Amino acid sequence: MEEPAESIADEISEEGADDITSPVSGVSEALTAGASLLSTATHWRARRVRRVVKIELPAYLLVQCSWFMAFGLQMVLFPYLITDPNHLHRDGLALGLANMALSGPSVIFLLLGGVVAERADGKRLLILLHLMAAAPALALAAFVWKGTLTYPAMIAYGLTIGTVGAFMMPARDSIVNEVVERRARVGSGVTLQLGVTLATMAQFVAQIGGLIIGGYADKLTKMPDWLGGFGIGPIPAEQLLFIQGAVLALGAIFALWLGKGRQLLSSGRGIQGAFADIADGFHAVRSDGKLWAMTALMFGVGIFVIGAFLVVLPIVNRDVYGFGPDGIRDMFVTFWMGAFVSSVVLSIFKRIKRQGRLLLIAQFLASVSILLMMWPIPHWGFLTIVFVWGLAAGISIAMSRSIVQDAAPKEKLARVLSIYQLGFMAGAPFGAFLMGALVDLFGPEKIAIVPAGGMITLIIWMVFFTPVWNMKGSAWLAHSQKA
Structure with missing residues (x-):
């Protein structure tokens, strides 16, 4: 078991006190003890940094999973709530306009999102954006549960999530580069290509999970006979929306294990x-x-x-x-x-x-x-x-x-x-x-x-x-x- 640095320092000091025979030798022993203590502290700190850095990549992948599992749920629930006869029962034009509200802000704000991602601390930005994305999902869950869901509420949801997503993408995708760099400094063999591939894998598997779960909204799904023929669902839509919001909030918690990102000090200020x-x-x-x-x-x-x-x-x-x-x-x-x-x-x-x-x-x-x-x-x-x-x-x-x-x-x-x-x-x-x-x-x-x-x-x-x-x-x- 590794001894605390303080006890090691005490032992070194006691041994040095017994051996002092002259002022010169005392100085020599003190320097030796100081060097040993510094070496021990540096070794302990290096081990601690290595543990923190090794946790960072799994934490980043969990952040990736939280966003894309929620995205998979959204791919099913968003059009379902708009077109389903038991909810809003709107036509294709209404669905198209709602999808424009969902995707339009990404085109408008994506470039600004890239600038913000460079100037802000990536860790804090990811935490904030995940919490901002969780709020409208939880609000929709409350509307559906109370039976007060409206089409303007869906438009507002689309505009909010679309805007958050425009800032989320550059912030999340640029951090993987820093995570791999820090991991390489402690001797890891993870390359940037492998880091990006692992992030892509996390995205796909989480999105598939969200799509599958979202397919059970308000509907009983029977498995084929070769899987046992059992049924899954129906899961109320408000519960799935609550799950979507909770998963996004979990992403903010996972982001706590990320290191502080590099920040660009731009010479320009404001909009210009x-x-x-x-x-x-x-x-x-x-x-x-x-x-x-x-x-x-x-x-x-x-x-x-x-x-x-x-x-x-x-x-x-x-x-x-x-x-x-x-x-x-x-x-x-x-x-x-x-x-x-x-x-x-x-x-x-x-x-x-x-x-x-x-x-x-x-x-x-x-x-x-x-x-x-x-x-x-x-x-x-x-x-x-x-x-x-x-x-x-x-x-x-x-x-x-x-x-x-x-x-x-x-x-x-x-x-x-x-x-x-x-x-x-x-x-x-x-x-x-x-x-x-x-x-x-x-x-x-x-x-x-x-x-x-x-x-x-x-x-x-x-x-x-x-x-x-x-x-x-x-x-x-x-x-x-x-x-």
Whole structure:
């Protein structure tokens, strides 16, 4: 058992007092005792720091899980409460406007969120944002429980969560870089690529859990006979909303174990300083070929992939296969399961030499698989395509985040991440509108050529006109240089 530093100092002092024979020897012994005490204290402090740093990565992953489990619940409960006959029973236009309230603030405030994430202490910011996100979920739970839920309340909820999310994304995603750095200083072998992959895995598994739990809202779900045929639910919607709020509040508790984040001391003040910092972030993205290419790729993914995901797949599910909400749930879970599986496989490899090449190959294979939907295929074949799509998404998210985190200047990391994410967020609404218009014109089967063709064209441009195809991961380069 390790002795306290005070008792060690006492023992050293007693031994020194017995051995003193002259003033000179006494000084020598005192210096020796002081050096020994300093060494012991330094060793004890180093062990304590090492324990704290090792706790930090699991705590960060739990913060990630809390947000995305709540997000998974929201993906089910938000449209359910608006369209369900027993609650608000609104039409598709009302749902669309509510979704705009949910996603619009992210586009508006995301760049400002990147500036705030750099200037604020990331730990305190995450705690505050999780508590701010928990409040509207708990308020909705109270409205549903009392039977006083209104459509304006749902709009207010969407605006609040959307605004909090715009500040949450750059704050949460930039901290993983610092966590990995601090862990590396105490001898850990966790690379930035592995840290991002673990965070992506946590995101997917938590989101799947939230989707599954949300599917039991006010409805009994019977398991298949091979699972025993038992039933789960119904779980009242207000209880699920309370769970959503409680899970978000837990994220604030988990964030207490994070280290204090680095803060950027900006020379600019107020709104003008914020806009100057945003412009500086855009300059950093434009001046780096890898950052610019990743942002352009995310814009294309928002248009062609997310647009098809939000519009085309639900219509295929309804018009081609005749399924309702249960089919949409199965589709979402299948997609995110694919993303989780690919993330687990990626976590085995700490250092991937050609991250960009792996990313583009995965996107190409997923785009080709979408073309199969142009011909009649059974439902299991449709879900297989969705699973392959999810596999590619897991690789794309993990590799693109790793590339951006690696290439971005550390003092501008949160701003660069917010610009990169803005490419995705800005492309998604435009893609949803485009796919919605085209699917009405050409039908759900033939429209598959649009997202597939758009992504393949974008990938060819990435291969020949950007450095992404030939780039090498920094973790692999550092390891090869040591070897």
